[in-house]
Amino acid sequence: MxxxxxxxxxxxxxxxxxxxxxxxxxxxxxxxxxxxxxxxxxxxxxxxxxxxxxxxxxxxxxxxxxxxxxxxxxxxxxxxxxxxxxxxxxxxxxxxxxxxxxxxxxxxxxxxxxxxxxDSLSIQSNGAVIVLSMFMTDYSMSEIARVIESENAKILSSFIASDPLDDSKIKLTLKLDKTELRHVKATLERFGYHVLDHYQEQAGVSEDQERIDNLFRFLDI
Missing domain, CATH: 3.10.580.10 (CBS-domain)
Structure with a gap:
């Protein structure tokens, strides 16, 4: 790219x-x-x-x-x-x-x-988006992937951005292959991860529009 x-x-x-x-x-x-x-x-x-x-x-x-x-x-x-x-x-x-x-x-x-x-964030793939907030020192993609995979979900793509409210923290945006996040979200929170936000595909909502909205949320536009 x-x-x-x-x-x-x-x-x-x-x-x-x-x-x-x-x-x-x-x-x-x-x-x-x-x-x-x-x-x-x-x-x-x-x-x-x-x-x-x-x-x-x-x-x-x-x-x-x-x-x-x-x-x-x-x-x-x-x-x-x-x-x-x-x-x-x-x-x-x-x-x-x-x-x-x-x-x-x-x-x-x-x-x-x-x-x-x-395209690089697998926007065209079906799935939901979850945003985690954490200290950079706590970031371990392998550990986060292990927790998510314990709920039979896979990470399709990830994006890291600095937290504008706290220089010591990052925002980790994950695109998953699951459209329902309830169990994944609960498991991440049980392991001490702070779920800042999440976006799920919903019936009656245009998938293209939702993907565009999610992308602009990624970019903080």
């Missing part, structure tokens, strides 16, 4: 000599609010439609625009997690991808990154 695998080839880069009018036209055609700008194969930053509307000079070239997010990039061999982290850090929906010579290869959109992220 390396970054170069998810480059969106439908999004062209602007040249430093291109005008803001052209940038807006491309944004409207592609239906995006920003575009990458390059100069001699090197990434110079992102330009947004908001910037262009504020300037209100359609013949102004990119070299006269104060480009944003010049450091909003990842290298081609970085994991898709790094793409999402970078996008969140710069508050943008587009991340540039560079090769080892710092030359521009393309961009990854947040939509593409989230789709890849969802």
């Amino acid at each position: 390396q970054a170069f695998e998810y480059i969106n080839n439908l999004i062209p880069p602007l040249k430093i000599t291109d005008q803001t009018g052209k940038a807006l036209l491309w944004m409207e055609e592609i239906r995006t609010n920003c575009l990458p700008v390059v100069q001699d194969k090197f990434f110079k930053g992102l330009v947004t439609d908001e910037q262009i509307y504020t300037l209100n000079q359609p013949k102004l070239t990119m070299d006269a625009v104060e480009l944003e997010n010049q450091a909003c990039f990842v290298y081609l061999d970085k994991h898709i997690y790094d793409v999402i982290r970078t996008a969140a850090e710069f508050h943008t929906n587009m991340v540039a991808v560079l090769d080892k010579n710092n030359e521009y290869l393309g961009v990854i959109t947040m939509e593409d990154a989230i789709t890849a992220f969802a």
Whole structure:
């Protein structure tokens, strides 16, 4: 799941000599609010439609625009997690991808990154999600898996995030192959694990919508 695998080839880069009018036209055609700008194969930053509307000079070239997010990039061999982290850090929906010579290869959109992220978390598989809160020193995936498997359940995927309320703790999100969590939850609590939240598939609820909702909960969006 390396970054170069998810480059969106439908999004062209602007040249430093291109005008803001052209940038807006491309944004409207592609239906995006920003575009990458390059100069001699090197990434110079992102330009947004908001910037262009504020300037209100359609013949102004990119070299006269104060480009944003010049450091909003990842290298081609970085994991898709790094793409999402970078996008969140710069508050943008587009991340540039560079090769080892710092030359521009393309961009990854947040939509593409989230789709890849969802696939890595087995979102398409049936099952429920459970979120545990614990101290990092208490984290042992093998022990947690043993407890869960004692209830004839399997861990399909896992995701660790820092707890925003306590730097010494983590939130461990687990996707299981069971749709009913009552026994798993009770057993985890019996072994001293704090179940922070859980999400089960319910009759009458769109599976696709629930999976999307779960994903955004994973990302704390």
